[in-house]
Amino acid sequence: MLLRPYAAVIRGRLQWGLEFRLDDSGMIVEVGPHTGMPEPYVLTPAFVNAHSHLEYRTLMGQIPGGDYWTWIRQLTELKKSQTEAEVVASCDLAAAENRATGVHFIAEHSDRPFAGASLSRHGFEGPVFQELITFLEQASPEEKRQIVLDRAATQGAAVSPHAYHTVDESSLRWVLAQGGPLSIHVAETQAENDFTERGEGPLAAFYESFGFSRPPTGKSVAQSLLDLGFAGERVQFVHGCALSDTDISLIAGADVSLAHCPRSNIALGCPTARVRRWLDAGIRVGLGLDSAASSGPIDMFDEMRASLDLSRAIGEPITAEEVWWMATGGGYASIPSLPKVPYDLVPGAKMPLLRLSVEGAHETEDLLGLDPTAVSWIDGGDGA
Ligand SMILES: [Zn+2]
Helix, strand or coil: EEEEEHHHHHHHHHCCCEEEECCCCEEEEEEECCCCCCCCEEEEEEEEEEEHHHHHHCCCCCCCCCCCCHHHHHHHHHHCCCCCHHHHHHHHHHHHHHHHCEEEEEEEEEEECCCHHHHHHHEECCCCEEEEECHHEEEEEEEEHHHHHHHHHHHEEEEEEEHHHCCCCCHHHHHHHHCEEEEEHHHHHHHHHHHHHCCCCHHHHHHCCCCCCCCCCCCCCCHHHHCCCCCEEEEEEHHHHCCCCCHHHHHHHHHCCCECHHHHHHHHCCCCHHHHHHHHHHCCEEEECCCHHHCCCCCCCHHHHHHHHHHHHHCCCCCCCHHHCCCHHHHHHHHHCCCCCCCCCCCCCCEEEEEEECCCCCHHHHHHCCHHEEEECCCCCCCC
């Protein structure tokens, strides 16, 4: 197959005048200059959603934003009212919308055991992280671990802790010993650091209201997790809004990746993630659509625009090229457990490809103004 777009996005950068020859398996075997009239589209590797909760899709627009702690309490209540049929429908709807916005790989966080089957039905690839929460079972969490192990087994998922503050320390160590890929929410708010460093703030009060206590570690939440052994390329930290410069350099040194979820962070009033510093430290970073209950409509272009805008708003700009890379090859490299293969429009690479209907694009930033209606899959394909 020969693809002759007028431009293509390579390592996040828009380049003109190249055509791409693919073999029967879909592998790119040759990249060279145009040998004929190009077609009016831009070629790009399919998007990678580095952090997702499909099951909250039908809760979109039902929880007011503004404050993370209010939001998470309301989400926890609304989840109880979701029937199994609604959760399955939510996963299927979110999967279809991910497909429509050009996503092929998803790193999914799953509380209930239905997202994995939905992702398979829709032809997606990527790990499913079965969330372990033991907050209410911290005296004897073994039974809860078994429940979560069983849920994970039903959908080929890896057990992963939801967050430091929702999982007791013995269970954090137990999850580490499972040996699988790990993804955990870290430093979404400053309250997590106040809790681990000094045993203060809203999380300490929350523990107290249940009659629980947990001694502070004297360190940030990221450093507390790194010290427990949450390190290496099998680990992804999600959000990272309240990471210090020290945290960032330790995360880089530990080869832990980060998922950036800008629209969710804005909606929930989280500190602005210092993505410029993450990239400069050499951290593998992916862009995550998170859940529609916080981020809003499933739209990778809107997520990319938010990422660019936020970085500019704090005077630490990243470029549109870096954003596109976070949403494609960089995001792919950030997801634990995916094969280490090139994810870019280069010879020897093989990945699902998108055709973007846009004329006259001059640079990557021109593509950020698109929406899912511009997306179609090469070869009719949804990557399958
Ligand atoms: Zn999340």
